[in-house]
Amino acid sequence: MIPFLALVRKDLKLFFNDRKSVIVGLVVPIVLASFFGYLFGGQRGNAETSKVPVLIIDQDGRDISRGLITQLAGDKTLDVKPSELAAAREAVRKGKATAAIIIPKDFGNNAGRALFSGANKPNLELLYDPSHHIELEMVKGILNGAVMQSVSKEMFTGISGRQTVNEALAQVENNRDLPVEDRKALRDLLGSVQRLNERQSEREAQGAAGSRLTGGLNLPYDTHEEAITSGENVAYNGYAHAFAGMGVQFILFMGLDVGITLLMLRQTGLWQRLRAAPLSRSMLLGSRTVSASLTAGFILFVLFSFARIVFGVRILGSFTGFVGVCAAFSLMTAAFGLMVAALGETVEATRGYSIMATLVMVMLGGSWVPTFIFPKWLQKLTVVVPTRWAMDGLDAMTWRGLGFSAAVGPIAVLLLFTLLFGVLAVMRFRWRTDG
Amino acid sequence: MLEVNGLTKSYGKLMAVSGVSFRVDHGETIGLLGPNGAGKTTTVSIIAGLMSPDSGEVLIEGKPVKNDTDPVKRNIGLVPQDMALYDQLTALDNLTFFAALYSISGAKAQQAIDDALKLVELSDRAGDKVGTFSGGMKRRLNLAAALLHDPQILLLDEPTVGVDPQSRNAIFENLEALKKRGKTLVYTTHYMEEAERLCDRIVIIDHGKVIADDTLQELHKLLPITNVIAIELDNANSFKPEQMLALPEVKSAELADGKLRVGVHDLSRGAPGILRWLSENGHTYHHVSSERPDLETVFLTLTGRSLRDA
Numbered sequence: 131m132i133p134f135l136a137l138v139r140k141d142l143k144l145f146f147n148d149r150k151s152v153i154v155g156l157v158v159p160i161v162l163a164s165f166f167g168y169l170f171g172g173q174r175g176n177a178e179t180s181k182v183p184v185l186i187i188d189q190d191g192r193d194i195s196r197g198l199i200t201q202l203a204g205d206k207t208l209d210v211k212p213s214e215l216a217a218a219r220e221a222v223r224k225g226k227a228t229a230a231i232i233i234p235k236d237f238g239n240n241a242g243r244a245l246f247s248g249a250n251k252p253n254l255e256l257l258y259d260p261s262h263h264i265e266l267e268m269v270k271g272i273l274n275g276a277v278m279q280s281v282s283k284e285m286f287t288g289i290s291g292r293q294t295v296n297e298a299l300a301q302v303e304n305n306r307d308l309p310v311e312d313r314k315a316l317r318d319l320l321g322s323v324q325r326l327n328e329r330q331s332e333r334e335a336q337g338a339a340g341s342r343l344t345g346g347l348n349l350p351y352d353t354h355e356e357a358i359t360s361g362e363n364v365a366y367n368g369y370a371h372a373f374a375g376m377g378v379q380f381i382l383f384m385g386l387d388v389g390i391t392l393l394m395l396r397q398t399g400l401w402q403r404l405r406a407a408p409l410s411r412s413m414l415l416g417s418r419t420v421s422a423s424l425t426a427g428f429i430l431f432v433l434f435s436f437a438r439i440v441f442g443v444r445i446l447g448s449f450t451g452f453v454g455v456c457a458a459f460s461l462m463t464a465a466f467g468l469m470v471a472a473l474g475e476t477v478e479a480t481r482g483y484s485i486m487a488t489l490v491m492v493m494l495g496g497s498w499v500p501t502f503i504f505p506k507w508l509q510k511l512t513v514v515v516p517t518r519w520a521m522d523g524l525d526a527m528t529w530r531g532l533g534f535s536a537a538v539g540p541i542a543v544l545l546l547f548t549l550l551f552g553v554l555a556v557m558r559f560r561w562r563t564d565g
Numbered sequence: 566m567l568e569v570n571g572l573t574k575s576y577g578k579l580m581a582v583s584g585v586s587f588r589v590d591h592g593e594t595i596g597l598l599g600p601n602g603a604g605k606t607t608t609v610s611i612i613a614g615l616m617s618p619d620s621g622e623v624l625i626e627g628k629p630v631k632n633d634t635d636p637v638k639r640n641i642g643l644v645p646q647d648m649a650l651y652d653q654l655t656a657l658d659n660l661t662f663f664a665a666l667y668s669i670s671g672a673k674a675q676q677a678i679d680d681a682l683k684l685v686e687l688s689d690r691a692g693d694k695v696g697t698f699s700g701g702m703k704r705r706l707n708l709a710a711a712l713l714h715d716p717q718i719l720l721l722d723e724p725t726v727g728v729d730p731q732s733r734n735a736i737f738e739n740l741e742a743l744k745k746r747g748k749t750l751v752y753t754t755h756y757m758e759e760a761e762r763l764c765d766r767i768v769i770i771d772h773g774k775v776i777a778d779d780t781l782q783e784l785h786k787l788l789p790i791t792n793v794i795a796i797e798l799d800n801a802n803s804f805k806p807e808q809m810l811a812l813p814e815v816k817s818a819e820l821a822d823g824k825l826r827v828g829v830h831d832l833s834r835g836a837p838g839i840l841r842w843l844s845e846n847g848h849t850y851h852h853v854s855s856e857r858p859d860l861e862t863v864f865l866t867l868t869g870r871s872l873r874d875a
Contacts, residue, residue: 132665132668132669132670133665133666133667133668135665136661136662136665136666137666139662140651140654140658140662143653143654143658144651144653144654147653147654148653398647398648398649399645399646399647399648399649399707400647400649400650400651402610402613402615402643402645402647402649403643403645403649403663403710403711404666405613405614405615405633406613406614406615406638406641406643407638407663407666407667408633408634408635408636408638408639408667409633409634409666410633410634411633
């Protein structure tokens with residue numbers, strides 16, 4: 131036991147004596163996780179997201195277009211500014227605006243007519259930045275609602291609406307192709323709208339302040355949004371995922387470093403001295419596994435402690451499950467490092483391909499961005515990546531606030547990967563200092 | 566104490582060691598001498614258990630090393646050619662760690678560390694990081710690290726590579742002290758003077774084979790000449806050294822930089838005749854000295870090649 135403990139203690143001493151490693155292992159992930167955490171919602175879960183910049187080119191200049199602009203400007207997710215066509219094009223091209231909406235001349239009149247007849251719909255032209263196609267869909271949705279509200283309002287209560295309703299009534303009367311019952315129904319509908327308009331006109335003539343109707347067609351519902359987190363009134367904390375992600379990434383790099391160091395050690399007198407001592411191979415590799423796991427566990431501990439103190443990240447699920455996921459991932463990382471040392475031929479080549487493998491694992495595991503934004507096929511594919519399980523496990527135990535049962539799967543899979551990497555490492559490790 | 570029987574080891578098509586055999590007795594110091602690539606390090610690596618031979622065996626106290634954890638390995642202390650120390654740790658931390666590899670801890674370890682540091686004269690630097698040490702100090706600590714478990718056999722693989730003459734001398738004093746304590750030393754080197762100074766017996770290896778195994782005195786007998794008489798002539802310009810080859814004691818004669826070097830097999834019989842011949846033929850001289858041929862010459866004689874060029 132004395133040699134085993136000495137080997138572990140020595141590795142830990144070497145790690146902590148190397149300030150660069152400690153800085154890279156602790157400070158850098160903290161800085162990056164803080165940044166990513168802020169980007170992905172911070173402590174209050176997307177309370178302050180950037181508004182989508184939208185430019186409006188109003189070529190109509192009448193009540194309906196002005197109403198439409200007012201509607202859009204009132205939306206909390208949009209930052210609406212008036213513009214000219216050429217300037218708007220340039221702004222979208224440069225990425226300064228996500229979209230530009232061109233309201234053409236006579237849009238209001240044509241839209242009003244089309245509201246009742248369905249024919250000759252005017253076009254609203256949308257210029258957009260193709261790199262923001264998701265935001266474009268959002269802008270279109272808001273635009274639809276705003277157009278319906280502003281056009282219907284004008285049709286039911288506005289001056290141009292009265293004229294349009296009169297024209298529509300005349301068309302209905304003159305259309306001999308319409309069945310009698312349909313004509314009657316339309317005449318009743320438009321007649322009601324006409325009477326509403328006339329009363330509105332009379333009130334305006336009498337100068338009744340505040341008597342103008344503010345109606346029109348409205349969205350017939352309101353939404354109530356509730357973020358499903360670990361419990362009621364518990365806000366999503368974007369730092370939880372970010373710290374888990376950066377922790378996973380930098381611990382993997384630490385594991386990689388363990389492998390490369392072992393590979394380099396094999397070419398030194400130190401390795402000869404270790405091999406000349408009466409130590410078993412399992413002790414040499416086992417001690418390295420334990421020391422790397424302890425280092426990984428320490429990194430996770432510091433990261434989450436920092437996140438807890440500074441950003442209020444809490445283990446809202448099972449603490450045992452959290453420790454279990456951390457321990458299983460730490461072991462998996464150590465085994466990964468040993469496998470790198472076992473499979474590597476030269477230090478240079480090994481460093482290259484193992485960095486690539488690590489980055490792929492980090493990327494597909496959801497350490498940078500959550501896996502739910504991946505395409506469905508990729509989400510299915512990433513279950514073969516151990517980091518995915520680590521991230522799912524850590525997310526489940528932190529901000530999702532799930533119980534221990536949600537950690538069992540990730541722990542089991544991570545331990546299976548540990549076994550796989552460990553067996554490969556032991557089978558392929560070149561013990562002899564031949565050459 | 567240590568028997569090496571018919572070791573063979575090849576790397577692919579390259580035969581690194583081919584049938585190497587030798588024996589080292591208790592308290593004996595042998596030098597494994599040979600040029601770089603001769604097979605010395607491979608031989609030492611096999612003895613230390615770092616690699617297994619293709620054939621042949623190594624017996625320590627009559628027992629082979631059966632596996633990685635065989636207690637027989639405790640009889641061996643290895644001083645690798647490459648520095649085997651952690652620069653980031655202190656000398657004390659290094660030695661504590663290496664002692665622990667042999668399950669030595671506590672007071673016993675402290676005593677062993679104190680003794681080792683005292684031997685290599687680094688007690689006052691125990692608390693300093695090894696990275697701050699000079700090359701010579703590292704070499705001495707490298708030696709100390711191999712002594713902690715008090716091995717009977719020390720395998721020293723070129724332990725003075727890259728150190729200044731002063732440090733080399735210090736290391737030699739350490740080794741001579743160990744020799745006096747009765748340790749068995751196996752010393753690989755390609756420095757003749759080191760082998761001559763330290764070793765009781767020399768095993769010369771070339772191209773993976775033992776080409777000589779004897780005491781220095783006996784190895785000298787393999788040479789056509791065992792001594793050189795160096796004579797500084799007053800007037801060397803007109804002297805023709807080949808004239809001297811007519812004398813029966815003279816095996817070789819050459820003149821360079823005003824110095825006549827005459828090779829003889831027996832100094833006591835050859836020197837008087839040579840000096841007399843010079844006087845009788847009118848050649849005066851102002852200085853006479855004698856030199857013994859070194860191992861370099863032995864190697865040259867045995868292989869036909871200079872050791873350093875091999």
